Amino acid sequence: MEKVKNNHQSAQKTVMEEMITYFQHNTGGETAESAAKFLRAANWNLEEALQLFHRNQEESEEDDYSDTDYDHSECDNLYPPPIALIHKGSFENTKLDAKAADRWLIVNIQSKAEFGSQLLNGHTWANETLAETISSNFVFWQIYDDKEEGLKVSTYYKAESRPVTLVIDPITGLQMRSWRGMMEAETLLEDLMPFMDKSPQHTTSSQYKAKILHIHRRH
Secondary structure (H helix, E strand, O other), rough: HHHHHHHHHHHHHHHHHHHHHHHHHHHOOOOHHHHHHHHHHHHOOOOHHHHHHHHHHHHHHHHHHHHHOOOHHHHOOOOOOOOEEEEOOOOHHHHHHHHHHHOOOEEOOOOOOOOHHHHHHHHHHHOOHHHHHHHHHEOOOEEEEEEEHHHHHHOOOOOOOOOOOEOOOOOOOOOOOEEOOOOHHHHHHHHHHHHHOOOOOHHHHHHHHHHHHHHHOOO
């Protein structure tokens, strides 16, 4: 129990350190002490901390405000997407490929405005054990919500939060599981285990047989 607590505290500390680095990266090189001050004032809400910083800059240096404005183009390069893991192609083509391979489809919808997306790229998808597990057992597809197809998939699956990760049955197109925000690699690995026990075809076949049996019993 103590080990789990220590692991949780360690992971929390790492996330806080990454938030400080991200804050510094997007505020023109503020010191770690200054970044932590703004983050604590905003109860470690990154967006609110950045807004607080910019309001403070506007009040004290109105003419220089544009130089410290929040620039999403910079944050895109902080943690690049897991290119080697991402299946190339449209959502529909990726779904067809997953169906042909009889693998569950993992869809990760990200937002350039949400720090959780950066953490997923930098920590979760970058985890070697998780990446190898996904590569060997699933088909992985990632998209940003500002892309037309990203918006389309988000709307279809009613995925309003960002980032969001879904497990899709490539045969039926049904959403089987979802996670909101940033997840630790170890947690996601554990949650994905049941999907490695039964493939989409096996699951769909079992559901079909159960449905037929239910119909026969009713008659």
